[in-house]
Amino acid sequence: MQVSMKLEIRDTPGQLVAALMPISDAGGNIKTVIHEHDFSTDKGTLGVEVVIEIPQERLTSLLNLFQERNITVLRFGEERMHYQQSVILIGHLVHTNLGDTVDWIDKTGFAEVTKMSLAMPAIHERSSAKCTIKALSREHMEQAIEILREVSRQKDILMIEPLEF
Amino acid sequence: MPVRIALIGTGAVGKGILKALSEKDLGIVLTGVADSRSGDIRGEGIVPSDLLKRKKETGLCGDPSLHAQDVVQNAPYDILVEVSPTDATTGEPATGYIRTALSRGCHVVTSNKGPVALHYHELKQEADNAGVSLRFEATVAGAIPILHTLGESLGGNTIKALYGVLNGTCNYILTRMAEEGLSYKQALDEARTLGYAEADPTYDVKGIDAAIKLVILANTVLNRRISLDDIDITGIDLLTEEAIRLAEEQDATIRLIGEIIPEKNLYRLSPRIIPRYHPLVVQGSLNVIIVRTDLAGDLVFSGKGAGSLETASAVLGDILSIRDRYAGGN
Numbered sequence A: 001m002q003v004s005m006k007l008e009i010r011d012t013p014g015q016l017v018a019a020l021m022p023i024s025d026a027g028g029n030i031k032t033v034i035h036e037h038d039f040s041t042d043k044g045t046l047g048v049e050v051v052i053e054i055p056q057e058r059l060t061s062l063l064n065l066f067q068e069r070n071i072t073v074l075r076f077g078e079e080r081m082h083y084q085q086s087v088i089l090i091g092h093l094v095h096t097n098l099g100d101t102v103d104w105i106d107k108t109g110f111a112e113v114t115k116m117s118l119a120m121p122a123i124h125e126r127s128s129a130k131c132t133i134k135a136l137s138r139e140h141m142e143q144a145i146e147i148l149r150e151v152s153r154q155k156d157i158l159m160i161e162p163l164e165f
Numbered sequence B: 001m002p003v004r005i006a007l008i009g010t011g012a013v014g015k016g017i018l019k020a021l022s023e024k025d026l027g028i029v030l031t032g033v034a035d036s037r038s039g040d041i042r043g044e045g046i047v048p049s050d051l052l053k054r055k056k057e058t059g060l061c062g063d064p065s066l067h068a069q070d071v072v073q074n075a076p077y078d079i080l081v082e083v084s085p086t087d088a089t090t091g092e093p094a095t096g097y098i099r100t101a102l103s104r105g106c107h108v109v110t111s112n113k114g115p116v117a118l119h120y121h122e123l124k125q126e127a128d129n130a131g132v133s134l135r136f137e138a139t140v141a142g143a144i145p146i147l148h149t150l151g152e153s154l155g156g157n158t159i160k161a162l163y164g165v166l167n168g169t170c171n172y173i174l175t176r177m178a179e180e181g182l183s184y185k186q187a188l189d190e191a192r193t194l195g196y197a198e199a200d201p202t203y204d205v206k207g208i209d210a211a212i213k214l215v216i217l218a219n220t221v222l223n224r225r226i227s228l229d230d231i232d233i234t235g236i237d238l239l240t241e242e243a244i245r246l247a248e249e250q251d252a253t254i255r256l257i258g259e260i261i262p263e264k265n266l267y268r269l270s271p272r273i274i275p276r277y278h279p280l281v282v283q284g285s286l287n288v289i290i291v292r293t294d295l296a297g298d299l300v301f302s303g304k305g306a307g308s309l310e311t312a313s314a315v316l317g318d319i320l321s322i323r324d325r326y327a328g329g330n
Helices: A015-025 A056-068 A098-106 A138-154 B012-023 B048-058 B068-074 B094-103 B113-130 B146-153 B168-180 B184-193 B208-220 B241-248 B308-326
Strands: A002-010 A029-040 A045-053 A072-077 A083-091 A111-119 A127-135 A158-162 B003-008 B028-034 B039-041 B079-082 B107-110 B159-165 B252-261 B266-275 B286-293 B298-304
Touching (some): A015 A029, A083 B241, A098 A127, A098 A138, A111 B241, A127 A138, A127 B241, B003 B012, B003 B068, B003 B308, B012 B028, B028 B048, B068 B094, B079 B308, B107 B113, B146 B208, B168 B184, B168 B241, B168 B286, B208 B266
Parallel strands (some): B003 B028, B079 B107
Antiparallel strands (some): A002 A045, A002 A072, A083 A158, B028 B039, B159 B252, B286 B298
């Protein structure tokens, strides 16, 4: 099963490797590691987001290993797409194959379209759609948006992005 | 000692300057004036209220045989105040007037975006060589003193990012689409009726006017060398009212936002989804700029981005700042 978790590590050399060791020791396979530099605490610790593939029966022993080695698990869950953004697409969305447009995001593996609202005022007029995208990380979200930007360009769709502030 | 100015252009901005000069004693003497069809030179000074009256009655500001270039070349002034209409493609004839004034060793204040967006670095060099000032506060965001603030008050800061609503016409249209549920076309027609939009609104709604202001900000206070081609421009003319309704579903709206991230060389103007109560969401024809800096943090500036007296305010600030700096001009 695929599991996403957030670990707290000390902001000193070698700590990341030490935190990841229990995963392979428990028979897990690391899919991605996202260092969150902007997540730091007064204690001098950093947050690390890890997505792993691990047989379900080994999960408990992994959590025990973390505990033995004093690694704090801040969050743990199957939900792996934590980053969410909505974009609005305007154009001949249906005639330019909306399914294909969405598919470009879904097939990345790191992002997917999880919700869509579509407004079609009249036949032959341009329609507008709001797409909610979820992604593994901020970087993955940026990549997904870039892909959608390119697809929109090719299909003559106006894409309105959120202002990330 | 009063400072002597020659005014080129008697449209909305020029009239605003003349009105302010006729109502307030700012220590500014007008020794030359020109519009597109006439000119006047008087060393002893032209009375601003008389000039406004003459312009209103005859449509001319002076002698039809006197051209703007003659005034720029021959009038006795310390500062050329160039407020003629913008030609964003060639920057002329304003650039020529500015060059003439600089070569005479005179300071220049302009509200004209063309020369600054197209030729800033050369003009600045010419001004430096002549030991005079070139100022253009009115070219970006009208009454908001953003160039002075970024260039001087925040001089020790590094600008990490700049976001702005820089075109009042577009902001008016988007505000009305959101508030009243108008279609893009209805909102544009309303803006035209109220005089917020030109008969040909292309420059505004396609984002060119706002993008030119991004070029000016980048090239002047951020010391870049970019042109309009370096900006990723999307206007508001293809927006639908449904798109605004969809944004509202998540308590957001859509605004035309200019964005500069210097360290990424990112220059972009596009409609963006933005939370409804974000400081960049201003109403009607207002402008707003948010600057993210390393020392001062985030700063928000908002105010009127256009208008006769509002733009005149920025021009007068430049004139008085030059006068104070050079203690009476040359």
